[in-house]
Amino acid sequence: GDSVTQTEGLVTLTKGLPVMLNCTYQTTYSPFLFWYVQHLNEAPKLLLKSSTDNKRTEHQGFYATLHKSSSSFHLQKSSVQLSDSALYFCGVGGSNAKLTFGKGTKLSVKS
Amino acid sequence: EAAVTQSPRNKVAVTGGKVTLSCNQTNNHNNMYWYRQDTGHGLRLIHYSYGAGSTEKGDIPDGYKASRPSQENFSLILELATPSQTSVYFCASGDGTKDTQYFGPGTRLLVL
Numbered sequence: 001g002d003s004v005t006q007t008e009g010l011v012t013l014t015k016g017l018p019v020m021l022n023c024t025y026q027t028t029y030s031p032f033l034f035w036y037v038q039h040l041n042e043a044p045k046l047l048l049k050s051s052t053d054n055k056r057t058e059h060q061g062f063y064a065t066l067h068k069s070s071s072s073f074h075l076q077k078s079s080v081q082l083s084d085s086a087l088y089f090c091g092v093g094g095s096n097a098k099l100t101f102g103k104g105t106k107l108s109v110k111s
Numbered sequence: 112e113a114a115v116t117q118s119p120r121n122k123v124a125v126t127g128g129k130v131t132l133s134c135n136q137t138n139n140h141n142n143m144y145w146y147r148q149d150t151g152h153g154l155r156l157i158h159y160s161y162g163a164g165s166t167e168k169g170d171i172p173d174g175y176k177a178s179r180p181s182q183e184n185f186s187l188i189l190e191l192a193t194p195s196q197t198s199v200y201f202c203a204s205g206d207g208t209k210d211t212q213y214f215g216p217g218t219r220l221l222v223l
Binding site: 001032034042043044045046049051089093097098099100101102103104 | 152155156169170217
């Protein structure tokens with residue numbers, strides 16, 4: 001079946017620094033990749049999605065590029081803010097309606 | 112924005128009891144999903160549905176049943192609740208693999 005591997009655990013950064021959260025995936029189908037963000041005590045919400053190889057996708061200052069050659073869809077931001085503290089999930093969609101998520105990466109931004 | 116609601120928001124159940132979690136969506140999406148979220152495991156798919164009358168097993172279906180009586184409603188049923196089912200449960204709706212999934216606010220379930 002499909003699988004997703006993310007940067008594990010907690011990433012702690014000082015405000016204003018860049019961040020990259022890793023995501024690699026396995027699927028036998030043409031992949032559709034997602035990043036969801038979940039703030040404390042809230043529901044997950046879509047941040048980014050892409051199925052186009054080597055094209056950068058951006059939203060709310062975050063960006064990611066799908067690289068099918070390396071099965072990766074890393075999430076980046078050039079300057080993190082306190083409000084970016086949240087749990088981030090990478091997901092891959094395959095041939096049916098299912099979406100498979102990674103275990104999530106918690107980002108904590110300090111002042 | 113798409114709307115997904117869940118009830119109850121919090122539930123305390125006893126071991127061996129029956130628990131029903133309800134989800135309603137007003138987006139007219141064909142697909143609905145039930146996930147559980149546990150620290151260290153992320154979001155894991157329990158059951159999903161392609162439309163009224165259909166239910167499919169997800170990645171961790173054991174101990175759970177699902178029911179989709181209409182386009183709008185999707186229930187998750189724990190016939191014999193166990194403490195290992197203590198978790199936060201999220202319902203979501205969407206229209207396919209490439210479509211955004213919209214999540215409800217979650218239900219916190221504690222099984223004693």
